Amino acid sequence: MDVMDTIRQTFFQECSEQLTEMESGLLVMSEGEADSDTINAVFRAVHSIKGGAGAFKLEALVQFAHKFETALDHIRSGKLAAGGDVMKVLLRAADILSDLVDASRDDVAIEPDTWQASADELLALTASADGAEDEDDFGSIDFQPALIDFGDTPSDGIAIEPLTSTFNIGFRPKPELYGNANETILVLRELSRMGTTQIACDTSDIPSLDDIDPAGAYISWTIALDTTENADAVASVFEFVDTDADISIEQPSSFSLPDLPEPFKFSASTDAPVEVAEVIESVEAPSAVVEAAPVIREEATAPVVPFPAAAPPQQTAAKTDAKPAALATIRVEFDRVDRLINLVGELVINQAMLSQRVAESNISNSSPIAVGLEELEQLTREIQEGVMGISAQPVKPLFQRMGRIVREVSDATGKEVRFKTEGDATEVDKTVVERLADPLTHMIRNAVDHGLETPEARVAAGKPAEGVVRLTAAHRSGRIVIEVSDDGAGINRAKVRESAIKKGLIPADVQLTDSEIDNLLFLPGFSTANSISNISGRGVGMDVVKRSIQALGGRISITSRPGKGSTFSLSLPLTLAVLDGMVVCVNGQTLVLPLTAIVETLKPKEQDVHCLGADGRVMAIRSTFVPLIDVGVKLGFRRTTLNPSAGVAILIETENGSRSALLVDSIQDQRQVVIKSLETNYGNVSGIAAATILGDGRVALILDVDSLVKASDVDQLAPELRYGTGG
């Protein structure tokens, strides 16, 4: 891969981070809780994307980002209030921007009309904010990529404004500037590109060689710049370094302007002096803090006394303190993590094998070998947990993508929707997160399209016109539970039932409980929408959602209350790589039962087991009858059922909450097992979820409790007696 490709790749990786940051900032803003930090963060994210895109000559991206940025800048400077409608425009623009980034990354040709509408909206926003005179700010020719630039930008578009102004700029970098890998030369070069510069370098602060700190910063510059650009543009050159350097930008002829009611002769950029004053003020703010600090301390005895003069610097101080808190992260290819996870899996198996060998060779528990082995086991487990932690990711980006789905669907259906997320810091294995995107998208679409009523219907029902769709994530007993809920009308059970009968999915005379009717939604070929909208009826039904959730080892369930709304909840394993299981023995075969399905284990008494029909058996557990399933017969390991009193019954609960008892010969152990796919080299086997490798190196099968129980309902699997006591 050549260097440019690598840089490009990094750019797009960074873009996706910037987009995430932008979106979360925008969401905070639309909650109306944004402080200037949030707005700045959003602005910076868009600005960085624009800068990088300029370097790669991604024209459409640059132009759109520029318009976006201008709108954000107006919000930042307080010219535009971040109200509901404005935020809608911005959120739409954010969606378009991420589309453009995707398209640019995949080298897809970008049709101008994909973003033109949103660009016009942004333009309208900014135009309404500052009247017509600034119009030429938005012309696309005017744009100059800031900072990130390889020096070959043609110098077009500079000579638009004939007036030049002179700026005296003082630039004194702090050591952090170099520490953050910024280059002063780039800043200077950028300035000189804006006009004629006279740059003087002040080297008087350089200490003698003995005292010099190699990581220090001793050089400062004064620059006299004659340019046609306004003060904003000049300040923006320092955008990336403004916290790491002392910068003063002065425009001698306008120095006293902020005090005067009318500027004298600034026909080109009327608002420039004010902006300069702002820049100067913000640069000087830190020193103001120092001065203000003792005063505050003196006031400490009377903290309630308002102290308006000191308040703004205090805020600045808080801001600068908050910044370094960002977590240091590194980027690692997922393949590497994946390999590591696999290797650790092997390590765990090997360690278990070693323990077993040692146990077999009659070494006493107190011998150094056994003690060392125990320590090894401890370490292995810790390593495993650590490695699993690496691939854990917060669900936040996933949830943010869902916000977009909500916006799209609500726009298309004309419904007013408020999207709320909770617990988006909850961490799940990356593979789980990835494979959740499709099912969640579908569920969110359903919630808005089918779940919520139209605003009129809502008002008529005495509810606020705006519907709420809530997406929450939480850890619950070793699993992650994700819920999608709406406050709509709830499931129309009569309609569901009628539709299922019409489609021949259930017999017309069958009696169903409410939850059974709800579960009809998961049947293949079920769709209640009278007309298939292009939002929800894309041929993917809830059955597909259910299957993909099950493929992740998860379960899905519905609760719904008429008039109050419905909740779909997903319960998923935190990782796809390991599973807590109970190791059981059936007819000489070792099997693993997922611990999450197990309710309790008990020793059946002969009088508790009753026959039902020809070969059905039920078991009474505290006066409740549950089906008793002989695992050995079910899987075809033996033909005659085991005498219940000779085995152990394991009470399990399936995803839809129904309970059954599984009869096995004995329970051997309870342990964490590494999940190995059967599908890679073979295929799906009914009743079996996956395989694992035991301490002795043999393969053991992990039971799929749900399909095992389901097969017992229908019993279409003719058990072939093939495997006696094992191969």
Next chain:
Amino acid sequence: MTESSLPGTNDNREFVAFRVGSQEFCVDIMCVREIRGWTAATPLPHTPDYVRGVINLRGAVLPIVDLASRFGLPETEPTPRSVIIVVQISKQVVGLLVDAVSDIFTTTGASWQPTPEIASDNVKSMVGGIYALDGRMISLVLLNSIIPTAEKVAA
């Protein structure tokens, strides 16, 4: 590696020959990942007779197909001398249980003959041709038809 037809007349390819009962079969050596001794397999429920189960191949779960049973012969009674030929079939890795590996030979295209009409459809679908070697008859196994496809398993 395609095996859908007889090996071309021009290429000289190497094959691994093995015994299943009293008959000899072969597979293209480029498909063979390794040859290993028999280890007890964990049986899989609800699978065809010829799937003996799965074994642990250095952390991967490897299904074992009993070739004898696959060709309608009496099942192989695995002994410590039985051999598992680990082959790659498109993306899957599968172990073939056979009695013994007998030969590695280089073919010239001219010696390949089409499968005679006598064979049953089942066998014909799995044999890509026969080769005469020193008076022995060696049948080429079509690996793609050996394993049950995912649909077959799910059905």
